[in-house]
Amino acid sequence: MERSILLQPQPEELFNKYLENDVRADERKMGEMRDIQMKPGVISNAHGSARVSIGNTVLICGIKAELTKPSPEEPGRGLIIPNVELPPLCSPIYKSGAPCEKAQTATKFLDNLLKCTNIVDTEQLCITRDVLTWVLYADIICINYDGNLLDASVTAILLALANVKLPMVKVNEDEESDEITMDDTKTFQLNIKSLPVSSSFATFDKYILRDPTRKEEAMTTGMVTYVVDEDDNIVYTEKNC
Amino acid sequence: MSFESKIFRCHQGYLKNTDGSALLTEGTTSVLAGVYGPGDIRESRQNAQKGVVEVNFRPKIGIPTLNEKYLEQFVRKVLESAIILEDHPRSCFYVITQIMESRGSLLACSINAAVLALQDAGVSMNFIPVAVCVAVCEKEDINGVKNNQMVVGPNKEDEETQIAHMTFTFNSVTNNLACCHQQGSLSQEMYDKCLQLAQQESSDKLKAFREVLSANYIGCR
Numbered sequence: 001m002e003r004s005i006l007l008q009p010q011p012e013e014l015f016n017k018y019l020e021n022d023v024r025a026d027e028r029k030m031g032e033m034r035d036i037q038m039k040p041g042v043i044s045n046a047h048g049s050a051r052v053s054i055g056n057t058v059l060i061c062g063i064k065a066e067l068t069k070p071s072p073e074e075p076g077r078g079l080i081i082p083n084v085e086l087p088p089l090c091s092p093i094y095k096s097g098a099p100c101e102k103a104q105t106a107t108k109f110l111d112n113l114l115k116c117t118n119i120v121d122t123e124q125l126c127i128t129r130d131v132l133t134w135v136l137y138a139d140i141i142c143i144n145y146d147g148n149l150l151d152a153s154v155t156a157i158l159l160a161l162a163n164v165k166l167p168m169v170k171v172n173e174d175e176e177s178d179e180i181t182m183d184d185t186k187t188f189q190l191n192i193k194s195l196p197v198s199s200s201f202a203t204f205d206k207y208i209l210r211d212p213t214r215k216e217e218a219m220t221t222g223m224v225t226y227v228v229d230e231d232d233n234i235v236y237t238e239k240n241c
Numbered sequence: 242m243s244f245e246s247k248i249f250r251c252h253q254g255y256l257k258n259t260d261g262s263a264l265l266t267e268g269t270t271s272v273l274a275g276v277y278g279p280g281d282i283r284e285s286r287q288n289a290q291k292g293v294v295e296v297n298f299r300p301k302i303g304i305p306t307l308n309e310k311y312l313e314q315f316v317r318k319v320l321e322s323a324i325i326l327e328d329h330p331r332s333c334f335y336v337i338t339q340i341m342e343s344r345g346s347l348l349a350c351s352i353n354a355a356v357l358a359l360q361d362a363g364v365s366m367n368f369i370p371v372a373v374c375v376a377v378c379e380k381e382d383i384n385g386v387k388n389n390q391m392v393v394g395p396n397k398e399d400e401e402t403q404i405a406h407m408t409f410t411f412n413s414v415t416n417n418l419a420c421c422h423q424q425g426s427l428s429q430e431m432y433d434k435c436l437q438l439a440q441q442e443s444s445d446k447l448k449a450f451r452e453v454l455s456a457n458y459i460g461c462r
Contacts, residue, residue: 105310105314108307109311111307116424116426232429233426234423234427234432235424235426237421238422239420240314240315240319241318
Protein backbone atom coordinates (compact mmCIF):
# COMPACT_ATOMS: atom_id res chain seq x y z
CA MET A 1 0.00 0.00 0.00
CA GLU A 2 2.74 2.41 1.02
CA ARG A 3 4.77 1.59 -2.06
CA SER A 4 2.09 2.43 -4.61
CA ILE A 5 1.30 5.69 -2.87
CA LEU A 6 4.87 6.89 -3.06
CA LEU A 7 5.70 5.51 -6.50
CA GLN A 8 3.96 8.14 -8.60
CA PRO A 9 4.47 11.54 -6.97
CA GLN A 10 7.79 10.90 -5.19
CA PRO A 11 9.81 8.27 -7.04
CA GLU A 12 13.12 9.69 -5.79
CA GLU A 13 12.06 9.48 -2.15
CA LEU A 14 11.07 5.85 -2.62
CA PHE A 15 14.32 5.08 -4.37
CA ASN A 16 16.34 6.68 -1.56
CA LYS A 17 14.39 4.73 1.07
CA TYR A 18 15.25 1.45 -0.62
CA LEU A 19 18.96 2.32 -0.83
CA GLU A 20 19.10 3.42 2.82
CA ASN A 21 17.87 -0.04 3.78
CA ASP A 22 20.58 -1.66 1.64
CA VAL A 23 18.12 -3.20 -0.81
CA ARG A 24 16.80 -2.40 -4.28
CA ALA A 25 13.33 -2.05 -5.75
CA ASP A 26 13.37 -5.58 -7.19
CA GLU A 27 14.56 -6.97 -3.83
CA ARG A 28 18.11 -7.60 -5.04
CA LYS A 29 21.13 -6.77 -2.94
CA MET A 30 23.44 -3.98 -4.14
CA GLY A 31 25.99 -6.32 -5.66
CA GLU A 32 23.54 -8.88 -7.00
CA MET A 33 23.13 -9.55 -10.68
CA ARG A 34 19.94 -10.65 -12.42
CA ASP A 35 19.44 -14.05 -13.98
CA ILE A 36 21.41 -14.42 -17.25
CA GLN A 37 20.28 -16.77 -20.01
CA MET A 38 22.12 -17.39 -23.25
CA LYS A 39 21.26 -19.41 -26.32
CA PRO A 40 23.44 -19.59 -29.45
CA GLY A 41 22.20 -20.40 -32.95
CA VAL A 42 18.69 -18.94 -32.66
CA ILE A 43 18.56 -17.55 -36.22
CA SER A 44 18.83 -20.32 -38.80
CA ASN A 45 19.42 -17.99 -41.78
CA ALA A 46 22.31 -16.14 -40.19
CA HIS A 47 25.89 -17.35 -40.26
CA GLY A 48 26.00 -16.95 -36.50
CA SER A 49 23.52 -15.82 -33.89
CA ALA A 50 22.75 -15.71 -30.19
CA ARG A 51 20.05 -14.58 -27.80
CA VAL A 52 21.03 -13.18 -24.43
CA SER A 53 18.77 -12.08 -21.62
CA ILE A 54 19.85 -10.39 -18.41
CA GLY A 55 16.73 -10.27 -16.28
CA ASN A 56 14.14 -8.64 -18.54
CA THR A 57 16.66 -7.14 -20.96
CA VAL A 58 16.59 -9.34 -24.05
CA LEU A 59 18.98 -8.93 -26.98
CA ILE A 60 19.36 -10.91 -30.18
CA CYS A 61 22.55 -10.81 -32.21
CA GLY A 62 22.65 -12.01 -35.81
CA ILE A 63 25.82 -12.17 -37.88
CA LYS A 64 25.73 -12.09 -41.64
CA ALA A 65 28.93 -12.72 -43.58
CA GLU A 66 29.64 -11.19 -46.97
CA LEU A 67 32.59 -11.28 -49.30
CA THR A 68 34.41 -8.09 -50.14
CA LYS A 69 37.75 -6.65 -51.15
CA PRO A 70 39.87 -5.86 -48.10
CA SER A 71 40.60 -2.22 -47.27
CA PRO A 72 43.86 -0.86 -48.67
CA GLU A 73 45.12 0.05 -45.17
CA GLU A 74 44.88 -3.55 -43.98
CA PRO A 75 45.00 -5.87 -46.99
CA GLY A 76 45.44 -9.05 -44.97
CA ARG A 77 42.53 -8.56 -42.58
CA GLY A 78 38.76 -8.93 -42.58
CA LEU A 79 36.21 -6.69 -40.89
CA ILE A 80 33.68 -7.07 -38.11
CA ILE A 81 31.05 -4.33 -38.16
CA PRO A 82 28.76 -4.21 -35.11
CA ASN A 83 25.48 -2.32 -35.04
CA VAL A 84 23.27 -1.99 -31.99
CA GLU A 85 19.61 -1.09 -32.44
CA LEU A 86 17.10 -0.02 -29.86
CA PRO A 87 13.81 -0.20 -31.77
CA PRO A 88 10.62 1.44 -30.39
CA LEU A 89 9.25 -1.93 -29.30
CA CYS A 90 11.90 -2.42 -26.64
CA SER A 91 11.00 0.58 -24.49
CA PRO A 92 8.56 3.51 -24.39
CA ILE A 93 11.48 5.98 -24.46
CA TYR A 94 12.67 5.16 -27.96
CA LYS A 95 10.97 6.42 -31.10
CA SER A 96 11.32 5.20 -34.66
CA GLY A 97 13.72 6.99 -37.00
CA ALA A 98 17.44 7.65 -36.67
CA PRO A 99 19.23 5.52 -34.06
CA CYS A 100 19.18 7.10 -30.62
CA GLU A 101 22.34 8.24 -28.88
CA LYS A 102 22.40 5.22 -26.57
CA ALA A 103 22.42 2.82 -29.51
CA GLN A 104 25.10 4.78 -31.35
CA THR A 105 27.41 4.90 -28.35
CA ALA A 106 26.84 1.20 -27.67
CA THR A 107 27.79 0.46 -31.31
CA LYS A 108 31.01 2.44 -30.99
CA PHE A 109 31.73 0.80 -27.63
CA LEU A 110 31.55 -2.66 -29.24
CA ASP A 111 33.58 -1.51 -32.24
CA ASN A 112 36.35 -0.17 -29.97
CA LEU A 113 36.21 -3.28 -27.81
CA LEU A 114 36.61 -5.68 -30.73
CA LYS A 115 39.46 -3.63 -32.19
CA CYS A 116 41.46 -3.17 -29.01
CA THR A 117 41.01 -6.67 -27.56
CA ASN A 118 41.61 -8.59 -30.76
CA ILE A 119 39.12 -11.22 -29.58
CA VAL A 120 38.71 -12.43 -33.12
CA ASP A 121 41.94 -12.12 -35.07
CA THR A 122 40.62 -10.63 -38.28
CA GLU A 123 43.46 -12.25 -40.25
CA GLN A 124 41.52 -15.51 -40.22
CA LEU A 125 38.71 -13.78 -42.12
CA CYS A 126 40.97 -12.97 -45.03
CA ILE A 127 40.82 -15.52 -47.86
CA THR A 128 43.34 -14.04 -50.25
CA ARG A 129 45.45 -11.04 -49.32
CA ASP A 130 44.39 -7.86 -51.11
CA VAL A 131 41.78 -9.76 -53.14
CA LEU A 132 39.04 -11.31 -51.05
CA THR A 133 37.98 -11.26 -47.43
CA TRP A 134 34.98 -11.90 -45.23
CA VAL A 135 33.18 -8.99 -43.62
CA LEU A 136 30.92 -9.88 -40.68
CA TYR A 137 27.93 -7.62 -40.09
CA ALA A 138 26.90 -8.17 -36.46
CA ASP A 139 23.43 -6.75 -35.85
CA ILE A 140 22.31 -6.58 -32.24
CA ILE A 141 18.65 -5.85 -31.74
CA CYS A 142 17.11 -5.24 -28.37
CA ILE A 143 13.76 -6.92 -27.97
CA ASN A 144 13.09 -5.67 -24.48
CA TYR A 145 15.10 -3.01 -22.71
CA ASP A 146 15.33 -3.14 -18.93
CA GLY A 147 18.75 -1.62 -18.29
CA ASN A 148 22.35 -2.74 -18.70
CA LEU A 149 22.61 -2.60 -22.48
CA LEU A 150 26.40 -2.82 -22.61
CA ASP A 151 26.85 -6.05 -20.65
CA ALA A 152 24.15 -7.78 -22.66
CA SER A 153 25.57 -6.54 -25.99
CA VAL A 154 29.08 -7.74 -25.21
CA THR A 155 27.78 -11.17 -24.21
CA ALA A 156 25.52 -11.39 -27.26
CA ILE A 157 28.17 -10.43 -29.81
CA LEU A 158 30.79 -12.78 -28.35
CA LEU A 159 28.40 -15.70 -28.25
CA ALA A 160 27.27 -15.01 -31.82
CA LEU A 161 30.88 -14.77 -33.04
CA ALA A 162 31.66 -18.10 -31.40
CA ASN A 163 28.61 -19.53 -33.19
CA VAL A 164 29.62 -18.29 -36.68
CA LYS A 165 30.12 -21.00 -39.34
CA LEU A 166 31.68 -19.75 -42.56
CA PRO A 167 31.81 -21.80 -45.77
CA MET A 168 35.21 -22.56 -47.27
CA VAL A 169 35.95 -20.28 -50.21
CA LYS A 170 38.48 -20.82 -52.97
CA VAL A 171 39.55 -18.22 -55.50
CA ASN A 172 40.11 -19.79 -58.86
CA GLU A 173 43.29 -18.13 -60.04
CA ASP A 174 42.55 -18.71 -63.67
CA GLU A 175 43.93 -16.07 -66.01
CA GLU A 176 40.68 -15.86 -67.94
CA SER A 177 38.22 -15.60 -65.13
CA ASP A 178 38.27 -14.84 -61.42
CA GLU A 179 35.96 -17.54 -60.18
CA ILE A 180 35.04 -17.89 -56.56
CA THR A 181 33.85 -21.29 -55.43
CA MET A 182 32.01 -21.57 -52.15
CA ASP A 183 31.72 -24.95 -50.53
CA ASP A 184 28.82 -25.05 -48.09
CA THR A 185 29.55 -28.57 -46.91
CA LYS A 186 32.89 -27.60 -45.43
CA THR A 187 32.55 -24.87 -42.83
CA PHE A 188 35.02 -23.40 -40.42
CA GLN A 189 34.41 -21.70 -37.10
CA LEU A 190 36.24 -18.64 -35.89
CA ASN A 191 39.05 -18.93 -33.40
CA ILE A 192 38.03 -16.77 -30.44
CA LYS A 193 41.13 -15.76 -28.49
CA SER A 194 39.52 -14.64 -25.25
CA LEU A 195 36.10 -14.08 -23.76
CA PRO A 196 36.10 -10.85 -21.78
CA VAL A 197 33.21 -10.19 -19.41
CA SER A 198 31.57 -6.80 -19.09
CA SER A 199 30.22 -5.53 -15.73
CA SER A 200 28.15 -2.38 -15.44
CA PHE A 201 27.33 -0.47 -12.29
CA ALA A 202 25.10 2.53 -11.70
CA THR A 203 26.42 5.04 -9.16
CA PHE A 204 24.29 7.33 -7.04
CA ASP A 205 25.79 9.34 -4.16
CA LYS A 206 27.71 6.74 -2.19
CA TYR A 207 25.72 3.76 -3.52
CA ILE A 208 26.92 1.41 -6.20
CA LEU A 209 24.25 -0.71 -7.89
CA ARG A 210 25.36 -3.66 -9.94
CA ASP A 211 23.47 -4.50 -13.14
CA PRO A 212 20.96 -1.61 -13.04
CA THR A 213 17.41 -1.91 -14.38
CA ARG A 214 15.88 0.74 -16.65
CA LYS A 215 14.22 2.52 -13.74
CA GLU A 216 17.43 2.50 -11.72
CA GLU A 217 19.36 3.94 -14.68
CA ALA A 218 16.84 6.77 -14.93
CA MET A 219 17.23 7.59 -11.22
CA THR A 220 21.00 7.43 -11.01
CA THR A 221 23.49 9.91 -12.37
CA GLY A 222 26.62 7.87 -12.96
CA MET A 223 27.50 4.68 -14.77
CA VAL A 224 30.69 2.58 -14.73
CA THR A 225 31.43 -0.31 -17.07
CA TYR A 226 34.48 -2.53 -16.75
CA VAL A 227 35.41 -5.22 -19.25
CA VAL A 228 37.79 -7.78 -17.76
CA ASP A 229 39.37 -10.77 -19.49
CA GLU A 230 40.27 -14.23 -18.17
CA ASP A 231 43.68 -13.13 -16.89
CA ASP A 232 42.09 -10.41 -14.73
CA ASN A 233 43.37 -7.71 -17.08
CA ILE A 234 41.16 -4.67 -17.47
CA VAL A 235 40.45 -4.40 -21.15
CA TYR A 236 37.96 -1.53 -21.40
CA THR A 237 36.63 1.03 -18.93
CA GLU A 238 33.93 3.63 -19.28
CA LYS A 239 33.06 5.79 -16.33
CA ASN A 240 30.66 8.71 -16.32
CA CYS A 241 29.76 10.73 -13.26
CA MET B 242 57.50 12.88 -21.10
CA SER B 243 58.73 14.67 -24.17
CA PHE B 244 59.18 18.44 -24.41
CA GLU B 245 56.21 18.64 -26.78
CA SER B 246 53.77 17.35 -24.19
CA LYS B 247 54.76 20.17 -21.83
CA ILE B 248 53.22 22.74 -24.17
CA PHE B 249 49.99 24.14 -22.72
CA ARG B 250 48.78 27.26 -24.47
CA CYS B 251 45.32 28.69 -24.18
CA HIS B 252 43.75 31.72 -25.76
CA GLN B 253 40.44 32.48 -24.07
CA GLY B 254 37.94 34.73 -25.80
CA TYR B 255 39.22 33.67 -29.21
CA LEU B 256 35.74 33.77 -30.82
CA LYS B 257 33.76 37.02 -30.72
CA ASN B 258 30.19 35.76 -31.20
CA THR B 259 30.13 33.06 -28.54
CA ASP B 260 29.47 33.67 -24.85
CA GLY B 261 32.78 31.99 -24.08
CA SER B 262 35.51 30.34 -26.09
CA ALA B 263 38.98 28.88 -25.75
CA LEU B 264 41.62 27.74 -28.21
CA LEU B 265 43.65 25.19 -26.34
CA THR B 266 46.91 23.66 -27.53
CA GLU B 267 48.22 20.72 -25.50
CA GLY B 268 51.38 19.26 -26.92
CA THR B 269 50.71 18.91 -30.63
CA THR B 270 46.90 18.71 -30.36
CA SER B 271 44.73 21.76 -30.72
CA VAL B 272 41.00 22.13 -29.97
CA LEU B 273 38.77 25.21 -30.27
CA ALA B 274 35.76 25.20 -27.95
CA GLY B 275 32.87 27.65 -28.04
CA VAL B 276 30.04 27.96 -25.51
CA TYR B 277 26.61 29.54 -25.86
CA GLY B 278 24.62 29.64 -22.69
CA PRO B 279 22.47 29.62 -20.79
CA GLY B 280 20.11 29.90 -23.73
CA ASP B 281 16.73 28.84 -25.10
CA ILE B 282 15.79 25.31 -25.89
CA ARG B 283 12.70 23.64 -27.37
CA GLU B 284 10.03 22.89 -24.80
CA SER B 285 10.15 19.18 -25.55
CA ARG B 286 13.83 19.08 -24.63
CA GLN B 287 13.62 21.36 -21.59
CA ASN B 288 14.09 20.18 -18.05
CA ALA B 289 12.02 22.04 -15.47
CA GLN B 290 14.43 21.30 -12.61
CA LYS B 291 17.77 22.04 -14.16
CA GLY B 292 19.62 23.06 -17.29
CA VAL B 293 20.65 20.82 -20.15
CA VAL B 294 24.07 20.49 -21.78
CA GLU B 295 24.46 19.78 -25.49
CA VAL B 296 27.82 19.07 -27.00
CA ASN B 297 28.71 19.16 -30.65
CA PHE B 298 31.99 17.49 -31.45
CA ARG B 299 33.29 18.42 -34.86
CA PRO B 300 36.18 16.61 -36.57
CA LYS B 301 38.90 18.42 -38.43
CA ILE B 302 37.80 17.09 -41.82
CA GLY B 303 34.41 15.84 -42.92
CA ILE B 304 31.04 15.50 -41.20
CA PRO B 305 30.76 14.18 -37.65
CA THR B 306 30.61 10.39 -37.55
CA LEU B 307 29.92 7.73 -34.92
CA ASN B 308 33.39 8.29 -33.49
CA GLU B 309 32.58 11.92 -32.67
CA LYS B 310 29.19 10.94 -31.24
CA TYR B 311 30.95 8.54 -28.90
CA LEU B 312 33.44 11.13 -27.63
CA GLU B 313 30.64 13.69 -27.22
CA GLN B 314 29.02 11.69 -24.44
CA PHE B 315 32.17 11.90 -22.29
CA VAL B 316 32.45 15.67 -22.68
CA ARG B 317 28.74 16.10 -22.07
CA LYS B 318 28.55 13.97 -18.93
CA VAL B 319 31.59 15.66 -17.36
CA LEU B 320 30.09 19.09 -18.00
CA GLU B 321 26.67 17.99 -16.72
CA SER B 322 28.14 17.16 -13.34
CA ALA B 323 30.54 20.14 -13.29
CA ILE B 324 28.14 22.97 -14.19
CA ILE B 325 25.67 24.02 -11.49
CA LEU B 326 22.68 23.19 -13.69
CA GLU B 327 20.12 23.79 -10.93
CA ASP B 328 20.81 27.54 -11.30
CA HIS B 329 19.59 27.47 -14.89
CA PRO B 330 16.28 25.56 -15.25
CA ARG B 331 14.64 25.34 -18.69
CA SER B 332 17.89 26.50 -20.32
CA CYS B 333 20.58 24.93 -22.39
CA PHE B 334 24.35 25.21 -22.64
CA TYR B 335 25.58 24.59 -26.18
CA VAL B 336 29.20 23.53 -26.29
CA ILE B 337 30.88 23.18 -29.65
CA THR B 338 34.31 21.58 -29.76
CA GLN B 339 36.09 21.91 -33.09
CA ILE B 340 39.17 19.77 -33.59
CA MET B 341 41.85 21.93 -35.15
CA GLU B 342 44.69 19.44 -34.97
CA SER B 343 44.52 15.90 -33.62
CA ARG B 344 47.93 14.45 -32.88
CA GLY B 345 47.42 12.56 -29.65
CA SER B 346 45.48 12.92 -26.35
CA LEU B 347 42.42 14.21 -28.17
CA LEU B 348 39.70 13.53 -25.61
CA ALA B 349 41.65 15.12 -22.75
CA CYS B 350 42.37 18.23 -24.81
CA SER B 351 38.70 18.52 -25.83
CA ILE B 352 37.41 18.26 -22.27
CA ASN B 353 39.94 20.83 -21.07
CA ALA B 354 39.11 23.20 -23.93
CA ALA B 355 35.37 22.95 -23.14
CA VAL B 356 36.05 23.69 -19.46
CA LEU B 357 38.23 26.72 -20.29
CA ALA B 358 35.54 28.00 -22.65
CA LEU B 359 32.96 27.68 -19.84
CA GLN B 360 35.27 29.60 -17.53
CA ASP B 361 35.58 32.30 -20.17
CA ALA B 362 31.77 32.47 -20.34
CA GLY B 363 31.62 32.87 -16.57
CA VAL B 364 29.44 29.80 -15.96
CA SER B 365 29.34 28.71 -12.32
CA MET B 366 30.68 25.22 -11.75
CA ASN B 367 30.71 22.73 -8.85
CA PHE B 368 34.30 21.84 -9.64
CA ILE B 369 36.84 22.27 -12.44
CA PRO B 370 37.22 19.02 -14.40
CA VAL B 371 40.85 18.44 -15.33
CA ALA B 372 41.47 15.83 -18.02
CA VAL B 373 44.73 13.93 -18.43
CA CYS B 374 45.63 11.34 -21.03
CA VAL B 375 47.99 8.45 -20.26
CA ALA B 376 49.11 5.74 -22.67
CA VAL B 377 51.06 2.54 -22.09
CA CYS B 378 53.39 2.27 -25.07
CA GLU B 379 55.79 -0.35 -26.23
CA LYS B 380 59.13 1.38 -26.36
CA GLU B 381 62.59 0.15 -27.18
CA ASP B 382 65.31 1.32 -24.84
CA ILE B 383 69.01 1.82 -25.67
CA ASN B 384 69.77 -1.89 -25.65
CA GLY B 385 66.92 -2.63 -28.04
CA VAL B 386 64.86 -4.32 -25.32
CA LYS B 387 61.13 -3.75 -25.66
CA ASN B 388 59.28 -2.75 -22.54
CA ASN B 389 56.04 -1.05 -21.59
CA GLN B 390 56.28 2.57 -20.56
CA MET B 391 53.64 4.91 -19.24
CA VAL B 392 53.49 8.13 -21.26
CA VAL B 393 51.52 11.14 -20.01
CA GLY B 394 50.04 13.20 -22.82
CA PRO B 395 50.98 10.84 -25.67
CA ASN B 396 51.55 12.32 -29.10
CA LYS B 397 50.73 10.68 -32.42
CA GLU B 398 53.93 8.61 -32.55
CA ASP B 399 53.32 7.30 -29.00
CA GLU B 400 49.74 6.39 -29.86
CA GLU B 401 50.87 4.30 -32.79
CA THR B 402 52.83 1.97 -30.51
CA GLN B 403 50.33 1.97 -27.67
CA ILE B 404 48.97 -1.11 -25.91
CA ALA B 405 46.48 0.84 -23.82
CA HIS B 406 45.08 4.36 -23.88
CA MET B 407 43.42 6.11 -20.95
CA THR B 408 41.76 9.47 -20.42
CA PHE B 409 41.13 10.39 -16.77
CA THR B 410 39.12 13.43 -15.70
CA PHE B 411 39.56 14.58 -12.12
CA ASN B 412 37.39 16.67 -9.83
CA SER B 413 39.55 19.62 -8.76
CA VAL B 414 37.82 19.96 -5.37
CA THR B 415 37.83 16.37 -4.10
CA ASN B 416 40.65 15.12 -6.38
CA ASN B 417 38.49 12.08 -7.20
CA LEU B 418 38.00 10.55 -10.60
CA ALA B 419 35.02 12.15 -12.35
CA CYS B 420 35.22 10.43 -15.69
CA CYS B 421 37.36 7.76 -17.25
CA HIS B 422 37.78 6.08 -20.60
CA GLN B 423 40.24 3.27 -21.08
CA GLN B 424 40.84 0.83 -23.90
CA GLY B 425 43.52 -1.82 -24.26
CA SER B 426 44.55 -4.67 -22.00
CA LEU B 427 46.09 -3.63 -18.67
CA SER B 428 46.84 -5.47 -15.45
CA GLN B 429 45.19 -4.00 -12.38
CA GLU B 430 48.54 -2.86 -10.93
CA MET B 431 49.39 -1.02 -14.16
CA TYR B 432 45.95 0.60 -14.14
CA ASP B 433 46.50 1.87 -10.59
CA LYS B 434 49.97 3.20 -11.48
CA CYS B 435 48.58 5.06 -14.49
CA LEU B 436 45.80 6.51 -12.35
CA GLN B 437 48.32 7.80 -9.78
CA LEU B 438 50.49 9.29 -12.50
CA ALA B 439 47.48 11.00 -14.03
CA GLN B 440 46.43 12.36 -10.64
CA GLN B 441 49.86 13.96 -10.12
CA GLU B 442 49.74 15.45 -13.60
CA SER B 443 46.24 16.82 -13.02
CA SER B 444 47.38 19.04 -10.14
CA ASP B 445 50.03 20.58 -12.44
CA LYS B 446 47.42 21.09 -15.11
CA LEU B 447 45.06 22.77 -12.68
CA LYS B 448 47.81 25.28 -11.90
CA ALA B 449 48.16 25.90 -15.63
CA PHE B 450 44.37 26.51 -15.85
CA ARG B 451 44.63 29.07 -13.06
CA GLU B 452 47.55 30.82 -14.78
CA VAL B 453 45.50 31.12 -17.97
CA LEU B 454 42.66 32.81 -16.07
CA SER B 455 45.02 35.01 -14.05
CA ALA B 456 46.72 36.23 -17.21
CA ASN B 457 43.35 37.50 -18.43
CA TYR B 458 42.14 39.18 -15.27
CA ILE B 459 45.02 40.12 -13.01
CA GLY B 460 46.33 43.47 -14.06
CA CYS B 461 42.92 44.69 -15.28
CA ARG B 462 41.64 47.17 -12.79
